[in-house]
Amino acid sequence: MxxxxxxxxxxxxQVRRERMRHARELVMATAVLAFAWGLANSPLVYVHEVxxxxxxxxxxxxxxxxxxxxxxxxxLFYPLSRIERQVLRLPEAQAVEIERMPFHTLTVKVYRRVxxxxxxxxxxxxxxxxDGVLVGVVPPGKTPLKLPVIxxxxxSEAQPGQRLQDGSRWVVTQAVEAGxxxxxxxxxxxxxxxxxxxxxxxxxxxxxxxxxxNLGRKMELFANLLQELRQRGKRPAYIDxxxxxRIVWGPAGSS
Numbered sequence: 001m002x003x004x005x006x007x008x009x010x011x012x013x014q015v016r017r018e019r020m021r022h023a024r025e026l027v028m029a030t031a032v033l034a035f036a037w038g039l040a041n042s043p044l045v046y047v048h049e050v051x052x053x054x055x056x057x058x059x060x061x062x063x064x065x066x067x068x069x070x071x072x073x074x075x076l077f078y079p080l081s082r083i084e085r086q087v088l089r090l091p092e093a094q095a096v097e098i099e100r101m102p103f104h105t106l107t108v109k110v111y112r113r114v115x116x117x118x119x120x121x122x123x124x125x126x127x128x129x130x131d132g133v134l135v136g137v138v139p140p141g142k143t144p145l146k147l148p149v150i151x152x153x154x155x156s157e158a159q160p161g162q163r164l165q166d167g168s169r170w171v172v173t174q175a176v177e178a179g180x181x182x183x184x185x186x187x188x189x190x191x192x193x194x195x196x197x198x199x200x201x202x203x204x205x206x207x208x209x210x211x212x213x214n215l216g217r218k219m220e221l222f223a224n225l226l227q228e229l230r231q232r233g234k235r236p237a238y239i240d241x242x243x244x245x246r247i248v249w250g251p252a253g254s255s
Contacts, residue, residue, distance in 0.1 A: 045076050045103055046072060047073045047074070047078065048104035050067055052108045053110065054110045062090055066089065066090055069083070075101070083096075083108065087108065093110050093112070094131075115145070116147070116173075117149070118148070118150070119149075119151075124137050125144050130173065131169075132166075134158060135160065136160045137160060146186050148187065149187060149190070151190070151193050171212060171215065174216045175216075178219035182222070182224060202222075205226060206237065208239070217244060225239055236251060237250050
């Protein structure tokens with residue numbers, strides 16, 4: 001069966017109908033956008049409250065003071081990334097979760113950056129997180145936390161919020177993880193001020209580690225031999241693991 005051809009009048013009518021349909025769709029879309037824009041800028045959805053949840057009162061206070069919103073911020077459309085950036089500028093803040101709550105509330109949940117060691121810069125002791133960020137300074141005169149202390153990685157000009165260089169961060173994570181595996185607890189001390197002559201202090205025992213190569217293995221060798229010697233009733237003054245295949249130790253009181 002042959003298809004009936006449309007007349008010019010029919011084609012023109014179809015074009016007019018298509019144009020009318022597109023026009024109605026445009027009007028509807030414009031109306032929806034106008035409504036959304038009006039709602040976004042309406043006092044009905046202004047942010048009236050920001051609820052901050054944090055592991056402790058101090059971090060909660062810092063986060064609350066760090067968040068600044070315009071007076072007409074909308075709970076529907078205000079960019080949460082702006083709040084996130086404000087919070088994460090705090091060295092103490094590791095991560096943040098933000099939610100919109102009807103109709104006037106934003107909830108902000110903050111996770112504290114947990115320090116794993118102390119690094120010294122001049123006379124200052126900086127708490128440092130696993131990601132290498134300097135969390136804060138131990139106030140002068142206050143006893144540092146019972147964490148490993150690592151010297152020689154930051155300068156006296158270091159400030160909270162700065163991130164350790166990749167090499168220094170590697171030293172911190174390798175040393176801390178090896179110390180945990182080897183059972184070194186409390187305030188052991190690693191002096192990295194001489195890059196090729198690292199020295200570990202654990203109680204009254206010195207550990208000579210040499211360079212940073214195989215740092216984790218050397219620390220574990222030190223810890224394992226120290227434990228073995230103590231089980232045998234020995235009191236070592238030092239353990240030299242600079243050559244891992246030829247470990248040397250000396251008893252306390254030896255010349």
